[in-house]
Amino acid sequence: MEEKLDDNSKKENKPATWEPKIYAFLCNWCSYEGADLAGGSRRLYPANVRIIRVPCSGRIDPLFILKSFEHGADGVLVSGCHPGDCHYTEGNYFARRKFVLVKKLLEYVGIEPERFQARWISASEAIKFVDTVKEMTENIRRLGSNRKLVKNIGETISDRF
Amino acid sequence: MDINTELQEKVYKLFEEGRIERFIGYEKGSLPYKTKPCIIRKKEDVRRLIFNQFCVNNLSIYLRGSPMKTGILANTCTLRSITMLIQQKQVNPENLFVIAVNCAGMADKEGNILDKCKTCNHELPKIYNELIGEEITVSCKPGDEYNFITELEKLPVERRWEFWNKEFEKCVRCYACRNICPVCFCRECVADKTITQWVSKLNQSSTNEFYNLMRIMHVLGRCTDCGECERVCPVKIPFRKILKKMEKEIREKYGYIPGRDPSEAPPLTTFKEGDPEEGIK
Ligand code: SF4
Ligand code: SF4
Ligand code: SF4
Numbered sequence: 001m002e003e004k005l006d007d008n009s010k011k012e013n014k015p016a017t018w019e020p021k022i023y024a025f026l027c028n029w030c031s032y033e034g035a036d037l038a039g040g041s042r043r044l045y046p047a048n049v050r051i052i053r054v055p056c057s058g059r060i061d062p063l064f065i066l067k068s069f070e071h072g073a074d075g076v077l078v079s080g081c082h083p084g085d086c087h088y089t090e091g092n093y094f095a096r097r098k099f100v101l102v103k104k105l106l107e108y109v110g111i112e113p114e115r116f117q118a119r120w121i122s123a124s125e126a127i128k129f130v131d132t133v134k135e136m137t138e139n140i141r142r143l144g145s146n147r148k149l150v151k152n153i154g155e156t157i158s159d160r161f
Numbered sequence: 162m163d164i165n166t167e168l169q170e171k172v173y174k175l176f177e178e179g180r181i182e183r184f185i186g187y188e189k190g191s192l193p194y195k196t197k198p199c200i201i202r203k204k205e206d207v208r209r210l211i212f213n214q215f216c217v218n219n220l221s222i223y224l225r226g227s228p229m230k231t232g233i234l235a236n237t238c239t240l241r242s243i244t245m246l247i248q249q250k251q252v253n254p255e256n257l258f259v260i261a262v263n264c265a266g267m268a269d270k271e272g273n274i275l276d277k278c279k280t281c282n283h284e285l286p287k288i289y290n291e292l293i294g295e296e297i298t299v300s301c302k303p304g305d306e307y308n309f310i311t312e313l314e315k316l317p318v319e320r321r322w323e324f325w326n327k328e329f330e331k332c333v334r335c336y337a338c339r340n341i342c343p344v345c346f347c348r349e350c351v352a353d354k355t356i357t358q359w360v361s362k363l364n365q366s367s368t369n370e371f372y373n374l375m376r377i378m379h380v381l382g383r384c385t386d387c388g389e390c391e392r393v394c395p396v397k398i399p400f401r402k403i404l405k406k407m408e409k410e411i412r413e414k415y416g417y418i419p420g421r422d423p424s425e426a427p428p429l430t431t432f433k434e435g436d437p438e439e440g441i442k
Pocket of ligand 1: 391
């Protein structure tokens with residue numbers, strides 16, 4: 001997440017240079033392997049995705065999602081094993097409830113639904129991973145850069161008055 | 162018998178029988194339409210106790226972490242919070258003596274019934290030891306309690322953002338909403354952490370949103386809609402509009418209503434194999 005705060009594209013939406021930035025939290029045992037397989041089998045996918053490996057989809061705290069937006073992500077993808085396939089038996093069942101509710105909450109406060117996506121991607125589903133990233137990138141490109149929840153270093157509310 | 166006398170006699174008896182070491186209730190406030198929480202430790206003091214339609218504080222927060230044998234006066238909101246605290250293992254029910262009171266709704270200083278009471282259709286959870294006050298029936302029809310959020314739900318996404326952004330921008334980060342909330346009982350709140358600083362101290366609308374959304378996520382499935390956060394917020398952020406929406410989602414998806422039964426598991430600590438997967442592909 002190096003380029004998080006000094007990214008000028010956040011301040012001005014320059015269509016020529018701006019590229020969507022997607023943070024992807026992938027479960028070590030399935031989705032991360034799926035992304036690896038996509039690379040291993042030389043399938044092209046947009047370079048807009050930044051992958052963060054987590055030990056289980058159950059490890060994904062909703063705060064990670066908020067923090068990603070705060071750091072300038074234009075979209076967040078969370079992904080784990082299909083229900084029933086969890087390496088730790090039931091981590092993704094707990095994660096499922098969290099994802100469903102967080103998605104509802106984000107939509108309710110006005111974050112476009114396309115910006116937060118949850119997927120089940122197994123270690124063999126390289127194509128699904130590629131398609132997901134392509135689809136998200138396209139959708140977010142259409143929406144433009146995210147200005148909601150983005151922290152702006154050096155500005156406080158009182159500066160505006 | 163008037164309700165204050167009934168209450169005072171009951172508490173006096175409890176002290177005499179040695180069943181409690183302290184009693185949490187309400188006493189007169191500084192103005193006629195105000196009351197304040199009080200803790201009675203001697204039986205001579207029971208005549209300070211009152212109950213009326215201005216007893217709006219949720220008393221359950223004074224229960225946490227005390228090993229004393231405690232009596233408490235509980236209206237529906239307080240009792241539902243106590244249920245939640247027992248469920249979350251913050252309160253030992255063995256040390257507790259609950260005097261529940263039939264609550265017909267609280268009022269503001271003009272005598273208008275509060276918004277949260279207008280949308281209340283909760284029955285008293287059956288965990289009390291004694292019940293005082295006249296029997297009342299719940300006023301709000303089941304299903305009607307969510308009417309006040311449908312307007313906001315129907316707005317387009319951008320307008321919802323405008324609405325919430327304007328609200329959260331006002332936050333002054335006094336953390337009163339967290340301090341008053343019965344289910345915000347963490348020893349160290351994420352908002353106070355400075356090593357791994359999750360919540361920035363910058364006073365900016367985005368960091369305010371971060372704090373508020375974090376708190377809302379933390380009380381998902383545990384908030385009993387006591388409305389205390391909204392009441393104490395100095396800038397009047399309408400928290401119930403968001404908490405009630407999430408309560409509705411949880412009720413629809415997982416059939417869970419918080420504050421009903423202390424032996425139920427909160428929805429985010431359990432799962433069913435056939436849970437809905439809306440939005441996950
Ligand atoms: S209404 Fe507010 S204070 Fe009451 S339990 Fe819910 S979050 Fe906490
Ligand atoms: S906001 Fe979260 S971390 Fe802070 S006290 Fe409440 S539940 Fe605990
Ligand atoms: S009580 Fe209101 S102003 Fe204070 S921290 Fe909570 S939301 Fe912000």
